[in-house]
Amino acid sequence: MTQADPADTKPPLGRRRDHTRDPEILDAALDVLAETGYDGMTIDMVAARAKAGKATLYRRWSSKPELVLDAVACMKSKDIDLSSPPDTGTLRGDLVAMVTSPTIQESERKLKVMVGIVSMIARDPELAVAAREALIEPRAAANRIVFRRAMERGEISADCDVEMLCTISPAMIAHRVLMLRQPVDRDFMIGIIDRIVLPAAGLSPAA
Amino acid sequence: MTQADPADTKPPLGRRRDHTRDPEILDAALDVLAETGYDGMTIDMVAARAKAGKATLYRRWSSKPELVLDAVACMKSKDIDLSSPPDTGTLRGDLVAMVTSPTIQESERKLKVMVGIVSMIARDPELAVAAREALIEPRAAANRIVFRRAMERGEISADCDVEMLCTISPAMIAHRVLMLRQPVDRDFMIGIIDRIVLPAAGLSPAA
DNA sequence: CCTATACGGTAATATCTAGTTCCGGATCTT
DNA sequence: AAGATCCGGAACTAGATATTACCGTATAGG
Numbered sequence: 001m002t003q004a005d006p007a008d009t010k011p012p013l014g015r016r017r018d019h020t021r022d023p024e025i026l027d028a029a030l031d032v033l034a035e036t037g038y039d040g041m042t043i044d045m046v047a048a049r050a051k052a053g054k055a056t057l058y059r060r061w062s063s064k065p066e067l068v069l070d071a072v073a074c075m076k077s078k079d080i081d082l083s084s085p086p087d088t089g090t091l092r093g094d095l096v097a098m099v100t101s102p103t104i105q106e107s108e109r110k111l112k113v114m115v116g117i118v119s120m121i122a123r124d125p126e127l128a129v130a131a132r133e134a135l136i137e138p139r140a141a142a143n144r145i146v147f148r149r150a151m152e153r154g155e156i157s158a159d160c161d162v163e164m165l166c167t168i169s170p171a172m173i174a175h176r177v178l179m180l181r182q183p184v185d186r187d188f189m190i191g192i193i194d195r196i197v198l199p200a201a202g203l204s205p206a207a
Numbered sequence: 208m209t210q211a212d213p214a215d216t217k218p219p220l221g222r223r224r225d226h227t228r229d230p231e232i233l234d235a236a237l238d239v240l241a242e243t244g245y246d247g248m249t250i251d252m253v254a255a256r257a258k259a260g261k262a263t264l265y266r267r268w269s270s271k272p273e274l275v276l277d278a279v280a281c282m283k284s285k286d287i288d289l290s291s292p293p294d295t296g297t298l299r300g301d302l303v304a305m306v307t308s309p310t311i312q313e314s315e316r317k318l319k320v321m322v323g324i325v326s327m328i329a330r331d332p333e334l335a336v337a338a339r340e341a342l343i344e345p346r347a348a349a350n351r352i353v354f355r356r357a358m359e360r361g362e363i364s365a366d367c368d369v370e371m372l373c374t375i376s377p378a379m380i381a382h383r384v385l386m387l388r389q390p391v392d393r394d395f396m397i398g399i400i401d402r403i404v405l406p407a408a409g410l411s412p413a414a
Numbered sequence: 415c416c417t418a419t420a421c422g423g424t425a426a427t428a429t430c431t432a433g434t435t436c437c438g439g440a441t442c443t444t
Numbered sequence: 445a446a447g448a449t450c451c452g453g454a455a456c457t458a459g460a461t462a463t464t465a466c467c468g469t470a471t472a473g474g
Contacts (some may be wrong), residue, residue, distance in 0.1 A: 014449025015441040021451095037326035039246035042431060053452040054433085064432065116326050118385055119244035128388055136386055161402055167382060168375075168403065174386065175378030178325055179343050181335055195368060196375065199406040221419025222471045228421095249461065260422040261463085271462065 017059070025050045025057060029071040034112035038068060038120045068120075069127055072113065076134035078106060085142040091150040092198060095169075098142065099189040108184075110135045111177055140166045147201070156201045168197050224266070232257045232264060236278040241319035245275060245327045276337055279324065282317060283341035286310050292349040298357040299405060302376075305349065306396040315391075317342045318384055325385075347373045354408075363408045375404050 028050035032041045043064060047054045061067040086097035114135050121128045143166040150156045172192050176182050198204075235257035239248045250271060254261045268274040293304035321342055328335045350373040357363045379399050383389050405411075 011443075012449075013443060013447070015443095015451080017450065037329070039326070040330075043433080044431080047452090051452080053454090055435085055453085056451065058433070059450080112329075114386070115329060118325055119246070119323050121388070122244070122322060132387070161398070164398060164402060167379065167387070170386070171378040171382030172374065174382055175374060178328075178385075179321075179339070179377070179381065180374070181328075181339070191368070191371065195371060196403065196407045199409070200403045202406070219419075220417070220473065222421080222473095224420060250463085251461080254422090258422080260420095260424090262423085262465085263421065265463070266420075 021050070021052065021056075022060065023074070025052060025060070026067075026071040026074050029067055030075065030109070030113055033068065033071065033116045034109055037116035041068075041116075043067075065124070065127075068117070069124075069130055072117065072127065072134055073130040074134070075110060075113070076138065082138045082142040085146050087149065091146065091155050091201065091203070092193065094146040094149070095193045095197065096190065098146070099169075099186065099193070107139070107173075111174060114174075115178060136170070139170060143169070150201070156203065160201055165197060165201055168192070168200065172196070228257070228259065228263075229267065230281070232259060232267070233274075233278040233281050236274055237282065237316070237320055240275065240278065240323045241316055244323035248275075248323075250274075272331070272334075275324070275327075276334055279320065279334065279341055280337040281341070282320070283345065286313055286345055289345045289349040292353050294356065298353065298362050298408065298410065299400065301353040301356070302400045302404065303397065305353070306376075306393065306400070314346070314380075318381065321381070322385060343377065346377055350376070357408070363410065367408055372404060372408055375399065375407065379403070 025046065029041070029046045031049060032045045036045070041064075043054055043057060046067070047057055050057075057067065061070060082103060086094050086101070088094050088097055114131065117127060117131060121131055144162060147156070147160070147162045147165055151158060151160065151162070169189070169192050173184050173189075176184055176188065182188075232253065236248070236253045238256060239252045243252070248271075250261055250264060253274070254264055257264075264274065268277060289310060293301050293308070295301050295304055321338065324334065324338060328338055351369060354363070354367070354369045354372055358365060358367065358369070376396070376399050380391050380396075383391055383395065
């Protein structure tokens with residue numbers, strides 16, 4: 001018995017894997033995913049875009065589903081700014097500030113990734129969880145904070161269903177892009193806030 | 208010159224194609240589409256489910272994309288009841304009646320088909336149009352009628368953005384199923400009507 | 415009855431792609 | 445310096461599937 005310890009920290013021989021490249025590869029995977037969808041995406045495309053060899057990818061992820069899962073999960077950490085949403089003093093101000101923030105661009109990519117994996121999500125619970133945590137929850141969490149502050153401030157009633165209010169704008173945006181295939185511009189977003197969200201929160205549009 | 212007429216109605220020889228089977232085949236295609244999505248669907252699956260030969264399918268549709276396009280387009284005519292939405296006398300009554308009607312089951316299937324083709328829709332404008340006409344528009348049209356009646360009745364203000372109001376419940380439903388993967392039950396639907404749609408239309412929830 | 419076509423079913427063809435393996439060269443540990 | 449491992453890239457393997465080609469049978473028109 002030479003090295004019986006299972007927790008044995010053996011320094012591996014030879015050149016070490018360059019984990020610096022992991023994020024680049026995952027990012028390339030997300031690009032391809034957003035452009036072509038899960039089934040349209042090939043490992044070759046991802047390798048080519050990341051300027052890496054296919055072998056390099058398979059050394060790090062055992063299969064295409066694992067790569068996609070990891071890529072989706074890694075979007076979670078991208079938007080740090082959502083963890084501290086704007087605090088303008090009014091609910092409307094906060095909501096408007098959120099739609100103007102630079103997170104919009106990242107949101108568009110998230111939506112495309114989501115579109116690319118929806119049909120897969122129905123058959124892979126793990127991917128479903130990853131997608132929810134990385135694509136849905138961050139924005140919902142930011143919304144939640146804003147609404148709760150408005151509630152503590154007394155601006156909106158304590159009866160309000162915050163969870164439902166949080167989902168209105170994501171739902172309207174996704175519907176407009178996916179189903180209606182119309183652009184999501186600032187006017188549309190302001191319209192949602194003034195004509196749907198605020199009334200649903202018990203505030204008159206003019207307030 | 209024997210038959211120079213271009214509109215020449217020549218009775219084709221031999222056994223005639225049995226077009227009775229077209230709807231059955233398209234219906235089988237929709238089932239497979241709803242279950243496995245566009246990429247998961249194979250021509251063999253459709254032929255097997257329709258108890259038809261693959262050659263029979265290719266005699267009628269030149270390719271898989273054409274078959275899917277036709278199948279999606281043919282969902283349009285299915286829900287005749289949506290063309291005459293309920294008329295209970297109040298906006299709330301009409302909206303509640305619509306979510307209780309038997310169209311709900313057909314809607315569920317439509318949603319699954321939508322999930323199966325969303326990623327394809329992004330790359331095929333023709334399919335996008337077919338999906339919109341068959342899956343989105345019928346319900347929007349029914350909603351439109353209900354809201355316009357309420358407006359003529361004076362129940363809601365003439366300032367209301369009917370197009371936006373029409374899209375609220377479809378957007379919330381699609382978001383809940385596609386993104387959140389939660390069930391769409393009656394309570395959820397009623398909640399949308401009472402807490403979002405009616406307030407957005409300028410009616411208090413208790414009204 | 416005869417011909418041409420459709421039918422359901424099976425086999426063949428051609429392409430695509432996930433996953434593996436090999437190569438020459440680079441990099442790290444000993 | 446030597447051995448092990450990684451790198452990007454290319455070639456290879458194996459399985460799946462869209463599409464075509466047949467087969468024996470059924471049916472409509474002449």
